[in-house]
Amino acid sequence: xxxxxxxxxxxxxxxxxxxxxxxxxxxxxxxxxxxxxxxxxxxxxxxxxxxxxxxxxxxxxxxxxxxxxxxxxxxxxxxxxxxxxxxxxxxxxxxxxxxxxxxxxxxxxxxxxxxxxxxxxxxxxxxxxxxxxxxxxxxxxxxxxxxxxxxxxxxxxxxxxxxxxxxxxxxxxxxxxxxxxxxxxxxxxxxxxxxxxxxxxxxxxxxxxxxxxxxxxxxxxxxxxxxxxxxxxxxxxxxxxxxxxxxxxxxxxxxxxxxxxxxxxxxxxxxxxxxxxxxxxxxxxxxxxxxxxxxxxxxxxxxxxxxxxxxxxxxxxxxxxxxxxxxxxxxxxxxxxxxxxxxxxxxxxxxxxxxxxxxxxxxxxxxxxxxxxxxxxxx
Amino acid sequence: xxxxxxxxxxxxxxxxxxxxxxxxxxxxxxxxxxxxxxxxxxxxxxxxxxxxxxxxxxxxxxxxxxxxxxxxxxxxxxxxxxxxxxxxxxxxxxxxxxxxxxxxxxxxxxxxxxxxxxxxxxxxxxxxxxxxxxxxxxxxxxxxxxxxxxxxxxxxxxxxxxxxxxxxxxxxxxxxxxxxxxxxxxxxxxxxxxxxxxxxxxxxxxxxxxxxxxxxxxxxxxxxxxxxxxxxxxxxxxxxxxxxxxxxxxxxxxxxxxxx
Numbered sequence: 001x002x003x004x005x006x007x008x009x010x011x012x013x014x015x016x017x018x019x020x021x022x023x024x025x026x027x028x029x030x031x032x033x034x035x036x037x038x039x040x041x042x043x044x045x046x047x048x049x050x051x052x053x054x055x056x057x058x059x060x061x062x063x064x065x066x067x068x069x070x071x072x073x074x075x076x077x078x079x080x081x082x083x084x085x086x087x088x089x090x091x092x093x094x095x096x097x098x099x100x101x102x103x104x105x106x107x108x109x110x111x112x113x114x115x116x117x118x119x120x121x122x123x124x125x126x127x128x129x130x131x132x133x134x135x136x137x138x139x140x141x142x143x144x145x146x147x148x149x150x151x152x153x154x155x156x157x158x159x160x161x162x163x164x165x166x167x168x169x170x171x172x173x174x175x176x177x178x179x180x181x182x183x184x185x186x187x188x189x190x191x192x193x194x195x196x197x198x199x200x201x202x203x204x205x206x207x208x209x210x211x212x213x214x215x216x217x218x219x220x221x222x223x224x225x226x227x228x229x230x231x232x233x234x235x236x237x238x239x240x241x242x243x244x245x246x247x248x249x250x251x252x253x254x255x256x257x258x259x260x261x262x263x264x265x266x267x268x269x270x271x272x273x274x275x276x277x278x279x280x281x282x283x284x285x286x287x288x289x290x291x292x293x294x295x296x297x298x299x300x301x302x303x304x305x306x307x308x309x310x311x312x313x314x315x316x317x318x319x320x321x322x323x324x325x326x327x328x329x330x331x332x333x334x335x336x337x338x339x340x341x342x343x344x345x346x347x348x349x350x351x352x353x354x355x356x357x358x359x360x361x362x363x364x365x366x367x368x369x370x371x372x373x374x375x376x377x378x379x
Numbered sequence: 380x381x382x383x384x385x386x387x388x389x390x391x392x393x394x395x396x397x398x399x400x401x402x403x404x405x406x407x408x409x410x411x412x413x414x415x416x417x418x419x420x421x422x423x424x425x426x427x428x429x430x431x432x433x434x435x436x437x438x439x440x441x442x443x444x445x446x447x448x449x450x451x452x453x454x455x456x457x458x459x460x461x462x463x464x465x466x467x468x469x470x471x472x473x474x475x476x477x478x479x480x481x482x483x484x485x486x487x488x489x490x491x492x493x494x495x496x497x498x499x500x501x502x503x504x505x506x507x508x509x510x511x512x513x514x515x516x517x518x519x520x521x522x523x524x525x526x527x528x529x530x531x532x533x534x535x536x537x538x539x540x541x542x543x544x545x546x547x548x549x550x551x552x553x554x555x556x557x558x559x560x561x562x563x564x565x566x567x568x569x570x571x572x573x574x575x576x577x578x579x580x581x582x583x584x585x586x587x588x589x590x591x592x593x594x595x596x597x598x599x600x601x602x603x604x605x606x607x608x609x610x611x612x613x614x615x616x617x618x619x620x621x622x623x624x625x626x627x628x629x630x631x632x633x634x635x636x637x638x639x
Binding site: 031032222223224226227230231233234235237238254255258259261262263267315316319321322323324325327329 | 415416417418420421424445446447449450453454457477478480523524527528530531559561562563565566593594597625626627630
């Protein structure tokens with residue numbers, strides 16, 4: 001929405017899909033930016049199209065919950081589906097094993113049927129009828145439309161065909177002694193996607209998980225990590241690639257954490273649901289009661305509380321080639337698992353409080369107005 | 380009305396509305412401070428736009444630690460000045476410092492270190508023709524990243540800024556610095572920030588509204604000019620508070636609640 005607005009006001013070149021038709025999985029946005037998908041359709045929508053190429057996305061982790069992994073998984077899967085080379089760095093001993101947990105894309109048929117909106121369904125049926133008549137042509141069109149962003153089924157692992165033969169580099173922080181090695185990995189990886197002329201030969205995705213995790217030897221060298229991020233950012237600006245870094249800010253000193261946040265083009269944070277019927281084992285019983293009450297209150301206040309997994313906060317949206325900040329209508333979203341399979345983001349819907357009084361007032365007024373009118377006419 | 384000439388609140392606060400022929404910021408240090416929620420980089424772009432406006436002969440030296448040339452070029456093009464043309468005109472000098480890494484330790488002053496950068500800036504300034512020397516603006520896009528480039532030895536960064544400060548007194552250059560205030564707010568003694576604030580003649584602070592971000596008010600700013608009165612012994616700080624809304628081709632400034 002915001003992207004459209006900027007497009008109309010600024011005089012940006014109208015690419016009209018010249019680039020996106022050549023390389024799958026990218027689409028052009030305002031101000032000459034090119035987006036790749038985050039792997040979560042709702043997140044793409046929130047960010048105005050996706051992650052812009054050349055940008056650095058940072059996700060602040062919740063130290064007690066693994067929600068950042070949901071974002072990372074979808075981001076990586078989406079890249080593999082589009083056959084984009086991937087570099088994955090993680091503090092785990094065997095990062096390649098993580099690839100086995102990536103979610104699988106849903107076929108368009110399944111994907112369509114999961115939308116339980118009646119209107120959508122009606123439209124769908126007509127579309128299917130059309131498909132019967134137009135055959136191949138329509139099919140191609142539909143595919144091309146869906147290509148940019150897939151829905152992922154979190155319960156189905158990614159099929160082998162997406163992993164075999166793809167260029168996937170995995171780096172374990174435990175195996176490298178200093179951050180310069182990681183930087184070398186990144187620079188060789190990014191060298192494949194240099195921006196020199198208009199042609200995009202390929203798009204790279206970089207996923208770095210828990211950069212400042214205590215497992216790595218350099219985790220107490222804050223300045224080294226900062227200069228790594230800075231140089232990574234510098235390299236990204238001149239290449240067709242996107243990097244997603246997740247980090248637990250609580251492990252950094254407050255000023256370092258702010259520096260990291262400043263360096264991010266897009267800054268997100270994930271949080272677990274504050275309290276979830278987890279009675280404290282120790283402590284006085286009165287305290288326990290309070291916790292349970294709070295949970296109930298939240299459940300009353302927010303609709304769909306039961307499906308919620310966590311919260312996503314959007315702190316900063318990348319502004320490439322523009323000075324205008326993107327101001328979102330809402331910055332906090334609930335992460336939900338729809339049918340326990342699909343990751344969806346929703347605005348926090350607060351249960352309406354006294355919302356009916358205003359509108360009813362209006363209707364009564366108009367009613368009385370019209371009745372008085374008829375009264376004057378009726379003589 | 381010609382958008383180039385109509386002064387807005389920021390121009391007034393910075394003294395850019397006086398068209399007395401001399402560059403009003405000459406010999407002064409402007410420090411722009413911002414935070415994660417509200418970026419203050421637009422102030423730099425506004426000053427570049429003013430400095431490179433057609434009826435002045437100012438020169439801008441831009442030390443870029445955070446954004447590439449194409450990013451800034453695109454923004455300034457929307458604001459109405461063509462950086463590529465100005466670069467060819469030798470009125471805009473761009474130093475790409477994105478990948479600068481100075482090795483640690485004060486003995487090893489590497490080839491690409493800040494000392495070398497200062498030398499380049501100094502030679503550039505002194506090589507400019509006499510009429511242009513009067514109004515040179517040196518901009519550092521993001522001092523905090525310069526600190527990172529020196530691997531955390533803030534003293535090096537501060538030294539660099541002090542050297543640049545000597546240029547303001549020697550040639551009457553103006554120095555415009557961007558820094559992030561919230562990085563230092565948690566520190567017990569934010570020496571680096573305090574030193575910079577001490578150097579500054581004009582401080583511009585950009586911050587979000589206390590009530591959060593809104594689509595029609597992007598933030599508020601405070602401009603503090605130290606010792607504006609010319610008479611000695613009659614120093615006075617002048618403070619301006621207003622709100623702003625950033626658009627593609629301009630920035631609207633207005634007093635709180637007076638948005639038309």
